[in-house]
Amino acid sequence: MKKTISLLFLSLISGAITLVGYKYFFESSTLQNQQEGVQSTSTVPQLPTHTNTSIAGIDFTEAAENTVHAVVHVKNLSYVQTRSNPIMEFFYGYKGQTQAQVGTGSGVIITEDGYIVTNNHVIDNASELEVTLNDNQTYKAKLIGTDKQMDIALLKIDTDKKLPYIIFGDSDNLKLGEWVIAVGNPFNLTSTVTAGIVSAKARNLSKTGIQSFIQTDAVINPGNSGGALVNTRGELIGINTMISSNTGSYVGYAFAVPSNITKKIIEDLLEYGNVQQAVLGVSGFELNNLIAKDLDLSLTQGFYIQEVVATSGAKQSGLQKGDIIQRINDKPIKTFVDLKTILNTKRPNDKVNVTYNRDGIENTIEVSLMKVENTTISYNGFEFESLSIEEQNKFKLNYGLKIKTVKNPKYAPYKEELEGGILLAINGKKVQTTNQAQRIFEELGNKQKIKLEVISASGEVLRIIV
Template sequence: MTQALSALAPSGTVRPNRLSRRLAASCFAVAAFVATALPMAAQARSAPESFADLAEEVTGAVVNISASTTVEAKNRTLPQLPPGTPFEDLFEEFFNRRGQGNGDTPRQRRSNSLGSGFVIDPSGIVVTNNHVIGDANDISVIFSDGTRLKAEIVGKDSKVDLAVLKVKTDKPLKAVKFGDSDALRPGDWVLAIGNPFGLGGSVTAGIVSARGRNIDSGPYDNYIQTDAAINKGNSGGPLFNMKGEVVGINTAILSPTGGSVGIGFAVPASTAAPVIEQLRQYGETRRGWLGVRIQSVDDATAEALGLGTARGALIAGVDEKGPAKPAGLDVGDVIVRFDGKEVKDSRDLPRIVASTPVGKTVDVVVVRKGKEETKKVTLGRLEDGEKQANLQQPSTDTPTVTRQALGLEMATMSEDLRRRYGLKDDQKGVVITRVDPNSAAADKRIQPGDVIVEVGQEPVSSPADVTKRIDAIKSQGRKSVLLLVANSQGEVRFVALSVE
């Protein structure tokens, strides 16, 4: 080190022996500073000398899952050959040998998959991923001692990718418990155990790389990211903390090669445990339902709504038969707290609502026209709400008048415009007939045939209403205006556009 620094110093300016003394003194000072500046807890933490004791403690509860699906395969027909051709006997012998003759008896084909799981109840309750078992009609659970038991499905949930199985056993099984995944921090050690590539029980170690990852796999994405090696076959296996508690269920990997590149994802125990309890109790999920359609809040929308900073979930639609309607929630409200939990962005709300018990009355804090209000909502059941029809808009009909603003050419609703753009008979608002391709409105994917329902959270029915609201917002010193825009199917969304 001294020689390298010396070689880089200008000739005759610093002698090597003096530089050595200075460097040694500096290194000592830096080391002393680090030792005194770091918290004692940080200094005390170090990598485990071995994970062997932990692995030995929990491995007995980790199982391999073998799932087989029997499907009917279509028979191939023999090529149509002229009678007496030399190849007739050859083709017939070939296809019959492969079981693909012209018989009417349908053939069956078995599809197999391998994965991992773990026991959570000594009576024989096993947890794995839903995608491991799929539509299997023959499921076996293989234990670390080689014992193989048939399993039946207690319940499964595709939205969080979980399944609960039960095996019959004449003795208590080794089981593990869920831990507090919310207490995990990036940098904490974790241990993954599973059945990669069908090799059998394998142990890998790593750290928590991140929390709250959204990989667009479902509506409740909130994954733990880890660099512990997770490969095909690890799906459904447990992710342990250093106490031997399950803090995650290994579910997915991000990999261009199909193998581990140090980016694996696990469903947090805090998300999985309530779902598993519902599947055990009811054989299905019973998630809370609010009955609103939401969208995220960007900086421009936050400015237009007077929120200060981008936060919360913006209500873009309210189900007429949902719990939110009688509670007084309305389009344009921004939900910032739900049942005492902060809603930082729109992704938080579905997860919080779904985990709240059906029938519970909760406080919902919304920002409406710049002021916070609290509404009480009694939650319904999501599975019932999903069966209901979409929102419908009120009706109107006025003479046609056109005007331009914000790069948009607008017209009052008319029967001719309804026919031209395929708008519903009960659609209300101002029809957009042209969009300047160089405008911010075009960048926000507004297009002809869309309908402006509200401007600045006030209903509009004519182009004059639109321009009047825009002028009023400008006079308030606002930089953006918030439009509520509906497409031809009546689906609405908020769009913030600059008025400068």
């Protein structure tokens, strides 16, 4: 018994000594090392940490409050003719009727006197346009102009009072991961605010490679089209235009037209009545690893020039086949969309600094941009193209378009006579360029009768109604 008590006492004494030693030697040493900044000798890595989260210091309230007052509800009233039923018409005299359809979307006030920007698809085919402000006041709106390619439209309402509006920000300065706010009227819910980040820039959603969208994960649904995408300072950096979804509702991807492109379109519509498009005057393709290997190139990014237009500023500045465009105005060019994003904000005769690589050597030159002209246009089964210099000399004309093909079945009997002929005038207006003809056709629409004055392939002057 005494032996057991002795062993128990000895164990208690040993434990106490061990505890005191640990406290004195280890904990005091660790504390001293921390105070003196001595790094631990432990093999466990010390990972850097940040005490603040990125969203903690961000306040969306002021930007949201200012934006909702400048975002409007746009209503598109159009009329459609219902199909007639021959049986109902025969027995009961019933004929097709005209029915009204109402489409809705959003818009953004950009000036205090009532200019509003929205999407082209929001107002497309409208017979009447109506705008409701955030204070529930409603106005009739007038269409100033559109750019179908970039899905932008400009409206105007007349009011005696000064309206709240949003100032433009610089969409080129957007950074991936930057917080943005989307404001619109989804599902007829007025002034809905959602937040997200910039997921991508210069996103291409077009087979032609022309579009250049901002991608965001801010929630956007039907009705948000034409609404505002703003940064945390409340500056307009995009016009919400579409979602990518199999269901028609938001699933995580939303897109907006950058503000710099939108601003340029609006300025063109106000100053020129149409959008001024500029091009470098080169054609080619973007590089990747496989193409670079086939062409035996060391560069795998950039725009490879395959052809230079003879009359372009690019040709005059010395660009040639085989040059690889690396930057324009010091902005990197990795894809064709990067190139178009810059050119979409420029006008004919603007000058840009082009940095290109030729045989491994970089050079920078100034290039004057040229006006883009459509070489062919189509209307109601007719396809027209610009006249060549030889054709102008042959027909002794300094205006007109060549009738390339006729696919309208109504004019099939006259196909041989019309194809190869010359379109001289539309409703009495002489046709100078394909762009001019395109604008006339767009203004008149497909439902109106149009008188075309043409010279047939045999040289006979004809007047036909389309």
